[in-house]
Amino acid sequence: MVLTPVLSRHWDDADSFTLEGYTRRGGYTALQRALTMEPDAIIAAVKDAGLRGRGGAGFPTGMKWGFIPQGTEGQAAKPHYLVVNADESEPGTCKDVPMMMATPHLLVEGVAIAAYAIRSSFAVIYVRGEVLHVIRRLQQAVADAYAAGHLGQDIGGSGFSLDVVVHAGSGAYICGEETALLDSLEGYRGQPRLRPPFPATHGLYASPTVVNNVESIASVPAIVLGGAEWFASMGTEKSKGFTLYSLSGHVKNPGQYEAPLGITLRQLLELSGGMREGSSLKFWTPGGSSTPLLTSEHLDVPLDYEGVAAAGSMLGTKALQCFDQTTCAVRAILRWTEFYAHESCGKCTPCREGTFWMVQVLQRLETGTGTEEDLATLLDTCDNIFGRAFCALADGAVSPIVSGVQYFREEFVAHMQGRGCPFDPVASTVFAATAGGPA
Amino acid sequence: MALSEHTRLELREIIARYPQPRSALLPMLHLVQSEEGYVTSEGITLCAEELGLTQAEVGAVATFYTMYRRKPAGTYHVGVCTNTLCAVLGGDAILSGLKDHLGIGHNETTEDGRLSLEHIECNAACDYAPVVMVNWEFYDNQTPGSARDLVDACREGNPPPPTRGASSLCTFREMSRVLAGFPDGRGSEGVQAGAPTLVGLEIAKSRGDVAPPMPDAPATSER
Numbered sequence: 001m002v003l004t005p006v007l008s009r010h011w012d013d014a015d016s017f018t019l020e021g022y023t024r025r026g027g028y029t030a031l032q033r034a035l036t037m038e039p040d041a042i043i044a045a046v047k048d049a050g051l052r053g054r055g056g057a058g059f060p061t062g063m064k065w066g067f068i069p070q071g072t073e074g075q076a077a078k079p080h081y082l083v084v085n086a087d088e089s090e091p092g093t094c095k096d097v098p099m100m101m102a103t104p105h106l107l108v109e110g111v112a113i114a115a116y117a118i119r120s121s122f123a124v125i126y127v128r129g130e131v132l133h134v135i136r137r138l139q140q141a142v143a144d145a146y147a148a149g150h151l152g153q154d155i156g157g158s159g160f161s162l163d164v165v166v167h168a169g170s171g172a173y174i175c176g177e178e179t180a181l182l183d184s185l186e187g188y189r190g191q192p193r194l195r196p197p198f199p200a201t202h203g204l205y206a207s208p209t210v211v212n213n214v215e216s217i218a219s220v221p222a223i224v225l226g227g228a229e230w231f232a233s234m235g236t237e238k239s240k241g242f243t244l245y246s247l248s249g250h251v252k253n254p255g256q257y258e259a260p261l262g263i264t265l266r267q268l269l270e271l272s273g274g275m276r277e278g279s280s281l282k283f284w285t286p287g288g289s290s291t292p293l294l295t296s297e298h299l300d301v302p303l304d305y306e307g308v309a310a311a312g313s314m315l316g317t318k319a320l321q322c323f324d325q326t327t328c329a330v331r332a333i334l335r336w337t338e339f340y341a342h343e344s345c346g347k348c349t350p351c352r353e354g355t356f357w358m359v360q361v362l363q364r365l366e367t368g369t370g371t372e373e374d375l376a377t378l379l380d381t382c383d384n385i386f387g388r389a390f391c392a393l394a395d396g397a398v399s400p401i402v403s404g405v406q407y408f409r410e411e412f413v414a415h416m417q418g419r420g421c422p423f424d425p426v427a428s429t430v431f432a433a434t435a436g437g438p439a
Numbered sequence: 440m441a442l443s444e445h446t447r448l449e450l451r452e453i454i455a456r457y458p459q460p461r462s463a464l465l466p467m468l469h470l471v472q473s474e475e476g477y478v479t480s481e482g483i484t485l486c487a488e489e490l491g492l493t494q495a496e497v498g499a500v501a502t503f504y505t506m507y508r509r510k511p512a513g514t515y516h517v518g519v520c521t522n523t524l525c526a527v528l529g530g531d532a533i534l535s536g537l538k539d540h541l542g543i544g545h546n547e548t549t550e551d552g553r554l555s556l557e558h559i560e561c562n563a564a565c566d567y568a569p570v571v572m573v574n575w576e577f578y579d580n581q582t583p584g585s586a587r588d589l590v591d592a593c594r595e596g597n598p599p600p601p602t603r604g605a606s607s608l609c610t611f612r613e614m615s616r617v618l619a620g621f622p623d624g625r626g627s628e629g630v631q632a633g634a635p636t637l638v639g640l641e642i643a644k645s646r647g648d649v650a651p652p653m654p655d656a657p658a659t660s661e662r
Contacts, residue, residue, distance in 0.1 A: 003643035004650035011640055016631045036452050079458070088563045091522045097563040098636040101603065122458060129469070129561055129618050130518075132575040133604040133629060136602075136617060140626030165456050168618040170504035173560065187461035187490070189503040205459055226653035233651055242650060248565035249524055253582050255566045257639035271642055289523065321524050321565065334524040339560055345503075392462035430569065431582045 002267060004234055004242045005258045006222050007215070011102040014041045017137050019144040022105035028150050030221035034113040035158040037224075040194055042117040046220060048228035050240030053267060055085055055176075055213030056287060056316045057392075058239075058305045059222075067200035068208045078207040080120040083185065084111060086127035086138075086168055086214045087176040090288035091318030095244040096214035100127070100257060102133045103218075104141035108164065110217035112150060113224060115162050118210050122163050127182055129168040138166045173343035177391045179212040180345065191347045192391035215244060235261035239304030239315075249284070249322035250276050250428070262307065265297040265320060279324040283407065287316015289336045290396025293402035313403070326432075328423035329408040330415055333363040333400045340397035351394035354385040358401065368420030375412055377406060442485055446474055450489050452612045453620060460490055464500055464620045468507055473615035476510040500629060506618075512611045513555035515593040518572040519586070522561040525629040529582065530571040533642050534558055536583035553594050555611075566635035567602070576601035579633060 008234045015021035022028070034042055047062030068075035084107065088096040100107060107125070115123045125142075127135055142164050145151045167185065167243035174180045175190040182204050184190035203209020219241065223231050232240045239261040246266060248254045253275035259268070265284065275281055281296045286303060292313040294301065301311045308315040323332060360377050364370040382398040389395075403414060414422055426432055449470060454463040464486060471482030478501050480494070487497045501507045519534040520526075537556060538544055548555040564570045567579035571586050578589060579602040592598050598608040606628040609617075617623050643649070 001648045002651070003646065003648040005640050005643050005648075006650045008640050009650075011632050012470055012637050014631060018627065076526075089561060091561040092524060092565050093561070094563045094565045094567075098632060102632045102636060128563070130559070130572065131574045131577075132609075132614050133577070133601070133626075136605070136622065136626035137620040139617075139620070143622070166620065167462075168466060168467065168469060168620070169506075170618075171506035172504050184465065185462055186459070187464035187500065222653075230651065230653050246495035246566060248568060249528070253635075253638050253642075254568070258643070265562060272638070319565065323524075323527065326457060327527055332523045332527060335526055336523070338578055342560070387483035425527075425531065428527045429532060430580075431529055 001269060002263065002397060003257060003259050006151065006242045007099060007103070007218055008256060008258045009104065009243060016102050017104055019105060019141070019148060022103065027105050028109055028148075030224040031109050031112050031150060032156060033218040034116055034224050035156050035160060039117045039119055042113065042224065043227045046117070046223055049223045050228075050235075050238075051080070051216065051219055051223060051231065052239065052305065053213055054215035054219070054243060054317070056090065056290075056314075058315060061212060061216050064117050064200065064210055064212070065114070067198070068210060070119060074200050075208055079122065081204040081207060081209040082111060082115045082118060082120045082123040083204060083209060083211045084123070084125045084214060084217055085176060085178060085181055085344070086125050086209055087181060088214070089128055089173045089176050090290060090317050090319065091336065092246070092248060092285055093317040094246050094248065094319065095256060095317065097131055097134055099218060099244070100214060101137055104137045105145065106218045106221065107214055108141050108145045110220040111164060112145075112155065112162055113220050114210065114212065114217055116160050120210075121161050123165075124173070124185060125164065125166050126185055127166060127168055127259075129170050135166065135168050142166055172345070173339075173419050174345040174393060177244040179210065180391065182209065189345070191345045194390060210293075217378035235295075236302060236304045236306070238306055243318060245303065245318045245320055247272060247320050247322065250279050250324035250327070251322050252276055253278050261304040262298050262302040264302060268320065269299075275322065275324055279326075282323050282325050282327060283329060284320055284322045285316075286313050286318070286320065289321075289339070290392070291316040292399045295405060295407050324428070326423065326428040328363070328421050328425075329404050329411050330366045331421060331423070331425070333342065333404040334359070334366050336400045336417045337362050337397065340393065344393060344397070346388035348394065350385045350388040352395065354381050354394070355397050357381060358397075364430070365415055366421055368418045370407075370416055372413070372416070375405065375409075387434055442471065442474055442481055445530040446470065447485065447489065449621070450485065454489065456620065461492070464490060464497065465504070466499055469615050470619035470621075471623045473612045473619060476511040476612055487575070493650070510546075511548060511552065514553050514610050515573050515590075515598060516555045516611045517590060517593070518557045518559035518562070520560070520562050520568070520572070524561070524565050525569045532583050533569055533571065533586045535583055537586055539586050541590060549594070551594070553596075554590055567633060573598065573601070573608060574611050576604035576608055578602055601629070604629050607610065622626060
């Protein structure tokens, strides 16, 4: 089986987002089962399943849960918190938003199970503010889950109680970084914290906290129902299970494709109808703009954590943005760099200043006034930013530049000596050849 | 509209949701914005009073986040995604077309107060590119022409419904109130998914691809 819809299995039910629609498809039976299990047995199942964080970093979810101190002494005695990172903002990433739109209860059920496992009675879904209807769906799902007794006091007579708050962010990419998210949730500017201590011991309100991505949490009900072995029967040796791949760009059929980890872009393109008419793949991101670019040489790289790392990039969020031969690599890289400069939180000097100056240099290069020396300065700046900031935003910012120069140095040079951009931006649009085009 | 005693009570309702009061600050600022169309100094003062913070502390937070506006937003706040993927697929052409058509630039509002314009970063809908947001509702798969029609309809007070959202478009202030955590009861409106969200599932079904069966799957009403 090439595709394995689990999370997306019932998205084509017109009422998939309602409590009734979700329950009709077996929703909340995983929570019922979980509440009959020992919390530690659930953590063990998630560990054994090999579920790794779907937010980009790929850290084992069960291990994260296992780091929460349990007991009555010291940190363990403080309240435990579960925070869902629904701040989906990495350029190219578009899986959590449609999932919460189509099946918000899948996330709510996962939240209830995860909170029970880590012994938390307060959970927050931190959702980016720029998706109004997703926020409505989450609010409705949480309210309906309370009314049905899936949240609130003494859930299902188990003695376990849980409150869930849907918390809308306010527009800051950096809040997708888990410690910045926690600062934001405490009512501060979203800026990353120095680690250690890690959130597992000193997270929200300096208490033990699990921060998990939406898709990670939404994968938990299936693990409870199907078991660790079933989950691990999909995927590769170190990258287990099913996941959502988001195909976008110059492809015939952009969208969400749920498959076992380890599928290749070649397979996904073959299944989905390939690149658009008359188009060939020039470069792509395996997991958002913070993961180094790959090219058509990498079509057979297994899209799992190890495979993509071996190709010099990262699996990230599995956001497969595909660009064809009409796209100027310099323009694409400049735009991403402008994004990182805008979103740098300003805490660390290399990132704050470095991204600003890289935009200036890249603008010169794109418009034709740049030189070979600029290119060298750019790479030198990247060297001075990488690994020198609190969080991964800075490392992400240099990814498109370093990989872009590696694969497309000639294209940078072709812009120089006043020549400017050799590409026609109209040719790369989706309406390039249609009547509704730019007029 | 001035901030009233009622606003103060609602701010306290937000504070009561959280284990620690200051966690309420972001939604409180959304509420203030819903009352006045932007974050005023009066709104900052009110939040500061309720949380026992200084105005400087609240102002420092309010100015960090791009969704809080320092000038009145239009009734319809239009965001055009110009992050790389949307930009390349047409977002740049859409934005420049709208700037010319409306005679306003990034973060500006039309004189009649109906529309404000912003270029936005990736809004998690790349499979629907190029994307335009109005009051943070999705208007998917836009062209320069369709975006122009969209803003004209908004200006006339007759906006079309979002592609994936409620059955009609609410105002900027109504939107901000939902973000503050006061639901408008419209979560059940609109589609569950658009075509790109479903394309992988449809291909899987046409191929007969399914996940391996669970070992002891409980009975559900399967097809």
